[in-house]
Amino acid sequence: MPLLEKGHVIADRWQIVTDDAAIPENGPVLVPAPRLSEALGRASKDEVGVILTPDMEVATLRPAIDRLSLIALTFPVFRDGRGFSQARALREHLHFKGDIRATGHILPDQYDMLLRCGVTTVSIADDVDITFWQKAMDRYTVASQPSILDEKSEGHGLRRFMK
Amino acid sequence: MPTDTALQTPLAVGRYNYDSVDRTFLRERIEEFSDQVARRMSGALTEEEFKPLRLMNGLYLQLHAYMLRIAVPYGTLDARQVRVLARIAREYDRDYGHFTTRQNMQFNWIRLEDTPAILALLAEADMHALQTSGNCIRNITSDEFAGAAADELLDPRVHAEILRQWSTRHPEFTFLPRKFKIAISGSPQDRVVARFHDIGLIAKPGEHGRPVFEVWVGGGLGRTPIVGVRLRDDLPEEDLVAYLEAVLRVYNEYGRRDNIYKARIKILVQALGAEGFLEKVNAEFATMDRTKYRLEPEIVAGIRARFADPDFETLENDPPEFRQARISNPAFDEWVRTNTHPHRIPGYISAVVSCKPAGGIPGDVTSDQIDTLADLSERYSFGELRVSHFQNAVLAHVRQDKLHDLWTALQQADLATANAGFLTDIIACPGLDYCALANARSIPIAQKISSRFANPKLQQEIGELRLNISGCINACGHHHVAHIGILGVDKRGEEAFQITLGGSGEEDASVGQILGPAMSEDHTVDAVARLVDLYLTRREPEERFLDTYRRLGTAVFKEVVYAAA
Known part of the structure; x- marks a missing residue:
């Protein structure tokens, strides 16, 4: 599946491990949360990412956070907004500096909100029109509340400019 | 008065005034919605995906048509905005609009293809329909x-x-x-x-x-x-x-x-x-x-700083003109007693404009009435109009010595019913006449109760009595917090109504208790009459219906309704 970063398609260098498949010895791997310690125990010490489901508490990743390069959030349906809070909590509470990837059912209309919550990449379906996502990213020039992007507060009130 | 430096127009009173940045945001938001509609048309968005997006733009699909709910932040409008609402009612709805319990205005007969034009009209007056629906934070x-x-x-x-x-x-x-x-x-x-x-x-x-x-x-x-x-x-x-x-x-x-x-x-x-x-x-x-x-x-x-304050004059409370008008005109005096609220500034008073005429539909106002409200807000209340959660309008800053003039003008527009807080000041949801969720129609029973108790003398005798009607368990008509609540239910395919008693939405908050089995519309109206009669017989001095109910308990009220049936 294509991966979107800042409105552009990038190559996905991560190997995604499904539930009980073997974890490759080398290279970056993205694993389900229950297999995180197994992946971290690899001899190669290559990069590890973890898949978080919406019902998981972000705080459970705290002990491993410094060893993670990628955290993938799951959206079972676009209306389920728990991932927005998870992303924001990963940045604000766990000070996670790596890649936060949104996966699952996501609409382009949610793109700028995901970015403002700290998401950096989005996994999108093969057949989508990228222009919708680019448009959504660039549409708004102004917002009226603080966000993870720390847009500079300007003018009056809670206003910040996004460009 | 501070001015908008870009436009050199005085800032509107009582609400935040947009500047160019706010207008830019609104334009960006409308473009987003237009794109969403286009993507729905092209199939890029499924109906399931489009629905929440459309709802967050205030657009519902009801039983017979689309409904557009316009946001009125904290219930405050300026005269220019009010006129836009009148125009929408006149040109795009069936010549009326509906004040909601969340201080918004909704239009029940909107054609989908007209929504871009309506949103553009609204935007010109710094208005929108954002977040009046959907699973987001709604209008404050x-x-x-x-x-x-x-x-x-x-x-x-x-x-x-x-x-x-x-x-x-x-x-x-x-x-x-x-x-x-x-x-x-x-x-x-x-x-x-x-x-x-x-x-x-x-x-x-x-x-x-x-x-x-x-x-x-x-x-x-x-x-x-x-x-x-x-x-x-x-x-x-x-x-x-x-x-x-x-x-x-x-x-x-x-x-x-x-x-x-x-x-x-x-x-x-x-x-x-x-x-x-x-x-x-x-x-x-x-x-x-x-x-x-x-x-x-x-x-x-x-x-x-983006709010303007009214430029109040130094006045005396209870001026001679006001006193004289109250003495010489008992109907005016009665309206003052029911439909006004004391103001913090001497010589001023707040007036409740009832949108509940005898036998009328609670909260409905015609486009001409909406225009009249805009004119009167300019003449008597610094160009500011409020919507109350009771589905009435409010002119908040009226000079007491001008109140009789205002009342006279309201009378000519059929907006001077003296019933604020009375039994006929009914909150009602749109019910099965419009709403796809409803089990029963709320409007006809509201109209019957309003007609039955229309006599002003009777209502004055009864005093404060909150009666609210919901057409289904979702309770948009706030029946739980009414002194007398009426809930529409489906009883084996027939519309029926359940009564609750003793609710209050105020500091003494309480949830109304169900009185007994649901009844037909006419029996329910009769039951309300019997409840009121019991209250009038058993009340102690100064007691409101709610107080008497709380003192006596449910049993006697239940008996008077069901023993007679």
């Missing part, structure tokens, strides 16, 4: 006498505006488990139903001159009516946004998403218990980056 409501009431400790509208801005397209809280409603008051007299909101805020002056807030959380109506719990008594102004962030974070993370009837924050608060919920909020509040969300005095001042 406030006291219809805000900034005017003699009993008010603090004008809550600047903070209502701060919360409006904060919640607009909030990146984290736009896909919540369910809708989220916030009300804010600055008076100890709760006129905003604070205790039945997802969050109810009551502002009051703090020790050092800056406001503090009581925070009520987890109240609600619907199929699980619950009085909210007070989480904070003294939240400092600087923490207002941070604390609400914390509450919403806990709700977004833990609120149920498996069942829409269990998804409101009230269910979460009940499930965790008030203590358990508070613990989670406090944990979030203690660990979050509070500096980021701090509401600095400059931020508040910046918003306040």
Whole structure:
């Protein structure tokens, strides 16, 4: 599946491990949360990412956070907004500096909100029109509340400019 | 009076005035919606995907047509905006509009293809339909006498505006488990139903001159009516946004998403218990980056500067013209007694414009009436009109010596019914005449009760009596908080009505108790008459219906309704 970063398609260098498949010895791997310690125990010490489901508490990743390069959030349906809070909590509470990837059912209309919550990449379906996502990213020039992007507060009130 | 430097026009009174940046945002938001409509047309969005997006733009699909719900932040409009509403009613609806219990105005007969033109018209007057529906933070409501009431400790509208801005397209809280409603008051007299909101805020002056807030959380109506719990008594102004962030974070993370009837924050608060919920909020509040969300005095001042204050004159209370008019015209005097509220400034008074004429549809106003309200707001209330959650209009700053002139003009427009707070000041949802969720029609029974008790003398005799009607268990007509509540149900395929007694949405908040089995429409109207008769017979001096009910208990009221049947 294509991966979107800042409105552009990038190559996905991560190997995604499904539930009980073997974890490759080398290279970056993205694993389900229950297999995180197994992946971290690899001899190669290559990069590890973890898949978080919406019902998981972000705080459970705290002990491993410094060893993670990628955290993938799951959206079972676009209306389920728990991932927005998870992303924001990963940045604000766990000070996670790596890649936060949104996966699952996501609409382009949610793109700028995901970015403002700290998401950096989005996994999108093969057949989508990228222009919708680019448009959504660039549409708004102004917002009226603080966000993870720390847009500079300007003018009056809670206003910040996004460009 | 401060002016908008770009336009050199005076700032409107009583609400936040847009500048070019706010207008840019609104344009961007309308473009987004236009794109969404186009993508729905092309099939890029499925109907399932489009629906929540359309709802967040205020566009519902009802039984017979689309409904567009226009946002009226904290219920305040200027005359220019009011005229736009009249124009929409005239050109795009069936010549009327409907005031809602969340201080908005909705149009029930909108054609989908007209919505872009309507949104453009609204935008010209700095208006929109954003977040009047959908599982997001909805329009912030406030006291219809805000900034005017003699009993008010603090004008809550600047903070209502701060919360409006904060919640607009909030990146984290736009896909919540369910809708989220916030009300804010600055008076100890709760006129905003604070205790039945997802969050109810009551502002009051703090020790050092800056406001503090009581925070009520987890109240609600619907199929699980619950009085909210007070989480904070003294939240400092600087923490207002941070604390609400914390509450919403806990709700977004833990609120149920498996069942829409269990998804409101009230269910979460009940499930965790008030203590358990508070613990989670406090944990979030203690660990979050509070500096980021701090509401600095400059931020508040910046918003306040976009509000204009009315240019009050120095006047005396109870001037001779006013006194004389009350003496010589008993009908005017009666209207003054029922439909006005004391003002904080000597010589001024707030007037409630009843949108509940005898036999009428609660909250409906014709386009001509809407235009009249715009004219009268300019002539008598600094160009400002409010919508109350009782589905009436309010002119908040009227000179007492001009009140008789205003009343005369209202009479000519059929807007001078002297029934505010009386039995015929009915709150009713649109019911099965419009709504796809309803079990029964709310409007015809409201009209029958309104006609039956139309006699002003009878209503004065009865005094304050809140009667609300909902067409289904979702309780949009607030029947749970009425002294007499009426709930439409489906009884083996027939419309029937259940009565609840003893509800209150005010400081003495309580949920009405079901009286007994549901009855037909006509039997229900008769039952109301018998309840009222019993009250008139058994009341003690100064007792309202609610007080008598609370003193006597359900049994006697039940007997008078069902023994006779």
